Amino acid sequence: MRTRVVGAAIVRGGRVLAARRTRPAEAAGRWELPGGKVEPGETAEHALVRELDEELGVDVEVVRWLAGVVPVGERHELAAALVRIAGDAEEPEPRDDTHDRLRWLGPDELDEVDWLEPDRPFLAEIAAELRSAGPSLRAVFFDEDDAVLVARRLRHDGYDAAVERERLAGEDDDEDHPWAVLTDAPAVAVELLVDEHDGWLDLEDGAEHPGPAAGSPLDLPTQPRRIKRP
Numbered sequence: 679m680r681t682r683v684v685g686a687a688i689v690r691g692g693r694v695l696a697a698r699r700t701r702p703a704e705a706a707g708r709w710e711l712p713g714g715k716v717e718p719g720e721t722a723e724h725a726l727v728r729e730l731d732e733e734l735g736v737d738v739e740v741v742r743w744l745a746g747v748v749p750v751g752e753r754h755e756l757a758a759a760l761v762r763i764a765g766d767a768e769e770p771e772p773r774d775d776t777h778d779r780l781r782w783l784g785p786d787e788l789d790e791v792d793w794l795e796p797d798r799p800f801l802a803e804i805a806a807e808l809r810s811a812g813p814s815l816r817a818v819f820f821d822e823d824d825a826v827l828v829a830r831r832l833r834h835d836g837y838d839a840a841v842e843r844e845r846l847a848g849e850d851d852d853e854d855h856p857w858a859v860l861t862d863a864p865a866v867a868v869e870l871l872v873d874e875h876d877g878w879l880d881l882e883d884g885a886e887h888p889g890p891a892a893g894s895p896l897d898l899p900t901q902p903r904r905i906k907r908p
């Protein structure tokens with residue numbers, strides 16, 4: 679019988695978290711849904727909660743399992759679940775030696791990373807789930823502390839918000855890059871926090887999604903795409 683491996687599609691702010699593996703050599707540098715093997719006597723759900731605590735330092739709740747189970751090599755099989763981070767204040771970060779980088783990916787960015795083969799069959803369902811979550815705005819800050827505080831505040835107010843290090847397309851090194859908060863909160867709510875924390879609103883993502891009905895007073899301007907607050 680194959681050993682079950684469980685992977686978590688952690689969804690926050692209309693994005694899913696992808697993690698880059700460091701081992702074994704053949705999987706190093708490739709991306710996966712963080713998780714690991716179910717131990718004897720353990721439920722799949724418990725294994726996922728345990729692995730995410732160990733690997734990323736977050737407490738998660740399983741929302742639902744995605745369709746299908748995919749063979750991994752000769753001896754394992756992968757199941758994947760949609761999960762959410764239970765604590766409003768928690769930010770995932772690599773805690774052990776399994777991953778060296780994390781990225782939050784929107785539904786149109788899923789093909790920007792090199793996923794391990796067994797994960798690919800789950801991507802269509804993940805993309806559909808992210809699209810159903812609605813448009814996402816991006817607020818940018820120079821300091822990580824500001825981004826974390828703003829995300830925490832938005833989650834406290836009932837919105838979904840994720841923090842990620844900004845980087846330019848194709849770049850691997852995130853030194854000196856600002857921090858972004860990705861959220862489904864409306865622009866008016868995010869603008870207030872952006873002013874308070876010396877950031878700016880990047881409307882690029884919001885503009886890609888269908889906005890409010892044409893003629894609505896909430897129609898977002900398409901230019902300028904970046905508004906720098908004084």
Ligand SMILES: Nc1nc2c([nH]c(=O)n2[C@H]2C[C@H](O)[C@@H](COP(=O)(O)OP(=O)(O)OP(=O)(O)O)O2)c(=O)[nH]1
Binds near residue numbers: 712
């Ligand atoms: N965790 C995880 N493993 C995956 C995914 N896709 C995929 O092919 N795998 C493979 C990589 C590994 O060969 C195997 C899981 O091993 P693992 O190293 O994550 O599990 P673990 O933490 O329990 O491992 P260990 O302590 O026994 O080393 O499944 C995925 O999305 N998540």
